[in-house]
Amino acid sequence: MVVWTKQERACIQDIFSKLNYEDTGPKALQRTLIVYPWTQRYFTSFGNLYNAEAIMSNQKVAAHGTIILHGLDRAMKNMDDIKSTYAQLSMLHSEKLHVDPDNFRLLADCLTIVIAATMGTSFTADAQAAWQKFLAVVVSALCRQYH
C-alpha cells in the first residue's frame, strides 16, 4: 500500500494546479516521440511523425498528449487507490495496445522534464521527489495487468 505524507500530497496537487493540461500533455508526448523515436511504433495511425517539426505540429499527437494528462489527473484525484483506478487502463495497454511497459518510464521522464521547464526553480528537489514517486506509482499501476 502506498503511503503519502501530507507534504507529498500537497506537492503533487500543487504541481497539477500549475499545469495547463492542453500544453503540458502535448509537449510531454512530443518529447517522448522525438527523444525516444522507437516509441513511435504505437502511433502508426497518427500520420506524419517523420521528423521533429512534423511531430510538433501533429494534431493527433497533441490531442493524445492532452488525454494522457487528464488520465494522470484521475490518478491524482484517487491517490489512495491508483491501482484500482487504473485497472482497466492497464488491461487496455497490455491486452489491446500491447505497449512495452518500459515506455511508461520514458514518457514519465519526459513529462518530468517538461514540468521542470514549466515550473523552473519552484520545481525543487523535494517537489521532484514527490512527483517522481507519484509517477512511479502510476507506472506500477499501469504495469499490474501485464501477464
Add this chain to the structure above:
Amino acid sequence: MSLTAKDKAVVKAFWGKIASKADAIGEEALGRMLTVYPQTKIYFAHWPDHSLGSAQVKKHGETVMGAITAAVGKMDDLIGGLSSLSDLHATKLRVDPGNFKILSHNILVTLAINFPADFTAEVHVAVDKFLAALSAALADKYR
C-alpha cells in the same frame, strides 16, 4: 545509438550556452539525485551533509560537471578519452553503472529548469544520447 555529426554539433553549441553556469548545474544535479534517489547516498556515506547547498555537494558537483564538460571535447573517442576515469570508477569507486543513468536524468531536469527555452526536444535528444554514450564509456573497464 551512436552520436551523429549533428548530435555532436548540437551538444557543442548547447554546452557553449551553458558553460558559465556549468558548476551550478553540476551542484544542482548532484543535489537533486541525492534527494530524489536516496539510495545513491551510499556512495557518499563519508559526507556529513548530502543536502543541496552543502560544501561537499557543491565541490563534487563541480568536479563531475567539469569532467562532463571535458568529455564534450572528446566526443569523437569517448572510450579512449575517459579511459582513466573508467579505471577509477571500475576498480576504486565501483559505482553500479545503473546510477549513471540516474545522474544523467537529474542533469537533464536541471538543464530544463535553468535553460527552458534552449533545452528544446532536439537538444534534449542529443544531450541524452551524449550522456548515454559517456556513461557507457565510463563503464567500459568494469569487466
